[in-house]
Amino acid sequence: MLNRIIDLFINQNLTFFIVTSLLGIHIIAAISGHLWTPYDPFTMLVGKPFNPPSWSHWFGTDNLGRDVFSRIIYGERFVLFPALIASGLATFLGSLIGIILAYKRSWYDMIGMRLVDLIICLPNLIVILIVLSALGSNMIVIILTITFFFTWVVVQTVRSAALAVVTEDFVIKAKLRGESALSITVREIFPNVISTIFVEFSIRTGYAVFFMGALSFLGYASKPPIPEWGLMINEGRSQISAAPWIVLGPALALASLVVSLGLFTEILSEKLGQSVQHRIK
Amino acid sequence: MHFFFRLVFQRVVLSIVSLAAISVIIFTLVEFLPGDAATRVLGRDATPKNIEVWRKRFNLDRPPVTRYLLWARNFALGNWGASLVSVQPSSAGNPGGKTMRSVADMVLPRLGNTLILASCVMAISIPASLFLGIVTAVFRKRRFTVWLSGLVLFGVSMPDYVTGILMLLVFAVYLNWFPPLSLINNAESTLEIVKMLTLPSLTLAIAVTGIAVRMMQGSLLQILDSDYVRFATLKGLSWSRILFSHALPNALGPAIRVTVLSLVWLIGGVVYVEVIFTFPGLGMLLLNSLKLLDTPVILAGTMLLSGFLIYANLIADLLAAYLNPKLRTE
Numbered sequence: 001m002l003n004r005i006i007d008l009f010i011n012q013n014l015t016f017f018i019v020t021s022l023l024g025i026h027i028i029a030a031i032s033g034h035l036w037t038p039y040d041p042f043t044m045l046v047g048k049p050f051n052p053p054s055w056s057h058w059f060g061t062d063n064l065g066r067d068v069f070s071r072i073i074y075g076e077r078f079v080l081f082p083a084l085i086a087s088g089l090a091t092f093l094g095s096l097i098g099i100i101l102a103y104k105r106s107w108y109d110m111i112g113m114r115l116v117d118l119i120i121c122l123p124n125l126i127v128i129l130i131v132l133s134a135l136g137s138n139m140i141v142i143i144l145t146i147t148f149f150f151t152w153v154v155v156q157t158v159r160s161a162a163l164a165v166v167t168e169d170f171v172i173k174a175k176l177r178g179e180s181a182l183s184i185t186v187r188e189i190f191p192n193v194i195s196t197i198f199v200e201f202s203i204r205t206g207y208a209v210f211f212m213g214a215l216s217f218l219g220y221a222s223k224p225p226i227p228e229w230g231l232m233i234n235e236g237r238s239q240i241s242a243a244p245w246i247v248l249g250p251a252l253a254l255a256s257l258v259v260s261l262g263l264f265t266e267i268l269s270e271k272l273g274q275s276v277q278h279r280i281k
Numbered sequence: 282m283h284f285f286f287r288l289v290f291q292r293v294v295l296s297i298v299s300l301a302a303i304s305v306i307i308f309t310l311v312e313f314l315p316g317d318a319a320t321r322v323l324g325r326d327a328t329p330k331n332i333e334v335w336r337k338r339f340n341l342d343r344p345p346v347t348r349y350l351l352w353a354r355n356f357a358l359g360n361w362g363a364s365l366v367s368v369q370p371s372s373a374g375n376p377g378g379k380t381m382r383s384v385a386d387m388v389l390p391r392l393g394n395t396l397i398l399a400s401c402v403m404a405i406s407i408p409a410s411l412f413l414g415i416v417t418a419v420f421r422k423r424r425f426t427v428w429l430s431g432l433v434l435f436g437v438s439m440p441d442y443v444t445g446i447l448m449l450l451v452f453a454v455y456l457n458w459f460p461p462l463s464l465i466n467n468a469e470s471t472l473e474i475v476k477m478l479t480l481p482s483l484t485l486a487i488a489v490t491g492i493a494v495r496m497m498q499g500s501l502l503q504i505l506d507s508d509y510v511r512f513a514t515l516k517g518l519s520w521s522r523i524l525f526s527h528a529l530p531n532a533l534g535p536a537i538r539v540t541v542l543s544l545v546w547l548i549g550g551v552v553y554v555e556v557i558f559t560f561p562g563l564g565m566l567l568l569n570s571l572k573l574l575d576t577p578v579i580l581a582g583t584m585l586l587s588g589f590l591i592y593a594n595l596i597a598d599l600l601a602a603y604l605n606p607k608l609r610t611e
Contacts, residue, residue: 134313262438
């Protein structure tokens, strides 16, 4: 799988190059943003309030005179890291459960799939909001609730990919050789579903970014003055006619992250021979 | 046909079971919200004696299982209770004490608004996704298809609150073509209502269309590559005949499924768009009730949404099975 991804770079697929560099910038901003923001993201009155974009303030300043560009760069970490953790956890758990269900089948599979059907029928946004109101909205609860809802979607995909592998000859032969269930799953099944898992991780990350932004947009995740993008969009909404740049900056940052993640997934899945299942969220 | 009815029966029974299971989950979650109904209603007037009276009234002195069963029975009978927070407008000045608004009175008008919005979105997105899906599949080798597909992908991956904000910025703030607030209940003329509905519908239609186009395109591409389409071409059938009477009916299944499911999503999941355009829909009501911890409204709203979701799934599956005989033999 890795050599196919490297192949994408060597073949100079221009879109893929642009997308990966954009994602690279986002990741660098998330890791090291706090070291090189032009202004301190929390200090008020580094410029006049409501300054339009200029050379000293690329994305202008907000109602308290804070530099919007610095806030966006600093805020990247509150978007990307929780999203990556949530999608990573969900992909891990979902793949594990999915492979086990496909391998065991019989009544494990029955119960598992009924559970999946049930959870997918819950209106996830409202339920997440109820959970957050009940347990208090701290980062761990947010990540875990998002993980919970995403896990079952991954289970669905990975299970159906693994089901196709389980009936293959080499798995049956391995069973007849008397290999242990663990060795069969790790050596025979897992390598054959890894591209599915990788694409699924990529899709889930996009949705997790969307969800993190949405939750703080609704006021349920980060609290001011943390410069999380969804929160910044919500805060800037009331001044949208006087100072549109306060909203525009984080909106464009979020859009560039999510769209490049979407494109990345698309090109990757095409290369790995997977189909992307988008769903309404 | 006999098989089809058995499928309907099976699925209906299953849906009732899942609805019951979901009601348990939601009821349990709502139970965990901070405080209880009695303290929420009384607020600052809470004295121990008062709380005791109201706890009895809300059955809070009974065990949770009994309370769930009572609530479930009342909910199924259409008796959704009264709000804990919202006061009946006509009784506000009533010296004899205030009456609380009934939950049905709060939820149903909002549901109506949301259904209006949802039908506008469908009116835009169904023709658009059919057209785009067919065009991108049929002309898949053309240059403009690459751009169209890129645009579709853009629509799929953009978060709807970002699209909404950008729409608001461009069309309401700068160009001033549409009002920034979509309070359709206060509109004075039909034209105003249409104007208010345009931006939220467009925002949602972009997301819905993107997903439906991709489903449509995917299934149509597969079918255009199939043997029977090739055979029809070799038989010398006309291009439009092959597309519209051979390929399209078979490709519609996934697209119908997505459309039906997105209708449900439009009813409950569009909270952000409702917030951005201040649209008085069900999502906004649920969000506000959650902030005020108005549990009867939360319960009723969430149950309605789950019910919609389950039955839309059911209808989508049955429609697909009805249209495509291959799916009936399972």
